[in-house]
Amino acid sequence: MTDQHGELDAALERVIAAARAHLAAVRAAEGRIDDDNVWQAYVALNNASFAYDEQLLDAYGEVTPWDVESIDPDEADERFGGAEGVEATDPHPRVVSVRQRRDYRVPSVSALLRAAEAARREGIPEEDEPAPVEGVGEAVLELLQSGDGSLSALDVPELEPLDGVVMVSEVGTAVDLESFDDDDPVGPFQPAADDRLVGRLDEHPFLDLDEEHDHDHAH
Incomplete structure (x- = not known):
């Protein structure tokens, strides 16, 4: 039993060390998406937690609240996008x-x-007094x-979504925000002559079944 x-x-201790390493990787990434070090630290923390949970179950028939499954590190590299140091050879033009x-x-x-x-x-220290939000547009931006x-972030009860649209295009050059004035509402979204529209997705708000039923009867 002592062993x-x-x-x-x-x-x-391995769980604690892995958790600290994961936190350090997250801090070092500074919000970067798909950071490899964060992913590797995540896998290590996941597997350390899984191993501890299994040993606790074997020893005492108890489990932790962590509902995790073991992740194969080699498969994790593939899921992340390939082994480190391997450069892609098929970039899109x-x-x-x-x-x-x-x-x-x-x-x-x-x-x-x-x-x-x-x-x-919520985004400022408690001792500071936030400036008032002036106007609907500023509220949405906030x-x-x-x-x-x-x-x-706008999926809140205070906003009722209407129709929307998403367009995917292939363009020759990426947008250069420095070439547009801050108050230019058109320039950054204006398609260029050589842009190719790949497709368009129309979005319609979800209509509650009861509301739809009432709407049909109104006609």
């Missing part, structure tokens, strides 16, 4: 451009402003900035 205790302690638009209705201006001010308050920058 088993020692093995469990060692397994737990053009840039893929994704343009998206989605419109919203604002049922309550005051409710939207409150939601945006709450989001702004929700985007306080979230992850994607339109999913």
Whole structure:
């Protein structure tokens, strides 16, 4: 039993060390997407947690709250996109451009402003007083900035989504934001003459079945 205790302690220490290594990798990545070091540290933490859970189960019939499965490190490299140091040999000659638009209705201006001010308050120290959110447009921008920058940050009750569209194109050059004024609403989205539209996806808001039923009866 003493050996088993020692093995469990060692397994737990490996989990702690792997968790610290994962945190260090996350901090070093500074928000970079698909960072290889973060992925490798994630796999190591996952497998250390899995091993500890298995040993705890064998020793005491108990488990941790971690619902993980072992990840093969070699398969993990393939899932991430290939082994480190191997350069791709088939780059696409053009840039893929994704343009998206989605419109919203604002049922309550005051409710939207409150939601945006709450989001702004969460992003500053408690002792600081946030500036008030002035206007609907600023409120929407604040929700985007306080979230992850994607339109999913606008999936809030204070905004009612309307139709939207996503267009995927192949373009000759990537957008150069420095060549457009900050208040230019057209330039960054204006297609060039040699752009090739690959496809367009139309988005329609989900209509509640009860609302759809009432709408049909209204006609």
